[in-house]
Amino acid sequence: MSKKNTAPKTEKHHIKKFNNILNVKDMRSVIIKMATVLFFLSLFVSLPSCSKDDEPNIFSSNSDIISFDIEGVETTVKILSNRKAILVAVPPQSSLSELIAVFELSSGAEAHLGGIMQYSGKSKNDFSKMLTYVVTAQDGKKSFWSIYVKDYVHEDLSSIGLGTFLGKKKSLDADYEWYIVQTNFSCGPSCVTMVSRWSDSTYTKSGYEVQSEIRPDGSGINGTSPEELFQYLQKQNIPVTTIIADNSKLQESLESGSIAIVALDMNRIRYLSNVAFRTDRFYATYVGWWHYIVIKGFIEVDEELFFEVYDSASRNDRFEDGSYKGKNRYYRGEDLNKARAAYWWGMQAMIISKKYE
Secondary structure, X not given: OOOOOOHHHHHHHHHHHHHHHHHHHHHHHHHHHHHHHHHHHHHHHHOOOOOOOOOOOOOOOOOOEEEEEEOOOOOEEEEEHHHOEEEEEOOOOOOOOOEEEEEEEOOOOEEEEOOEEOOOOOOEEOOOOOEEEEEEOOOOXXXXXXXXXXXXXXXXXXXXXXXXXXXXXXXXXXXXXXXXOOOOOOHHHHHHHHHHHHHOOOOOOOHHHHHHHHOOOOHHHHOOOHHHHHHHHHHOOOOEEEEEOOHHHHHHHHHOOOEEEEEXXXXXXXXXXXXXXXXXXXXXXXXXXXXXEEEEEEEEEOOEEEEEEEOOOOOOOEOOOOOEOOEEEEEEHHHHHHHHXXXXXXXXXXXXXXXXX
């Protein structure tokens, strides 16, 4: 038997084995590379999708009027950003037609009036009535600005909580004292006593006497109904009628020379923001806290309506000058609407006129 030639076979075997090892290493390398690629692909796929809605908004949402004036007219301008209102005071007898506004808007914003683009220093408009500028921000957000151009009376009433641009006003007072503070009698008899004194200068009854006559059993301290108050005024020959009153009807009554008694849910009258102010409610209440007040005037300030009232709930609350906080108080027309609407009888008002006129 001849010996097998193993040397070449052994050499080939080693070469093949070496190649196999190389192939394994190559495969491992490929697998590692593929795994790396798949890993990063999985990270990419797992990232939250960025739809158009999720993209950060690069456009401004500001839609403000930063400045405003009228070209060629002597003006005093007040911008009330919180109310989106601009007040422009012009001299009396000024022509308000074909005026040109000069204004600055938020960056990138546009203004339209009646669908027509407005250009600062170019667009002419009739400002004899309130105009509404629609200001559109870069991102499409819109805001609506009320523009008032009038011959306002300029008087600074900000120290008592009012504004500076006066419109219409009316105050019905007397040349004698007729305000009272409720003590051992409730608000209904208080108001009846006050309006009776206003209507008839010879009227001398106290709030307690009025309450005792309305409710002889003493229960009047817990409250009286509108019907009881109305009937009592009629018995005293005080000129009184009732109306279903909104703010405009109350204003009409005041302008014609009559005052009013109304019942309010006082919790709906906003609480004062400054103890030195003569505006808004000055005492604590709770939901459904009904209360009668006397309305004796109104004033329009900065295009906001306030009613001048006698609120008998002053107790010992006084200002530094010694005057009662409920005397000649100013409640907002907006709040009165809400406070009267809580119950149906809150919409009624007793209208009182002078007895000898």
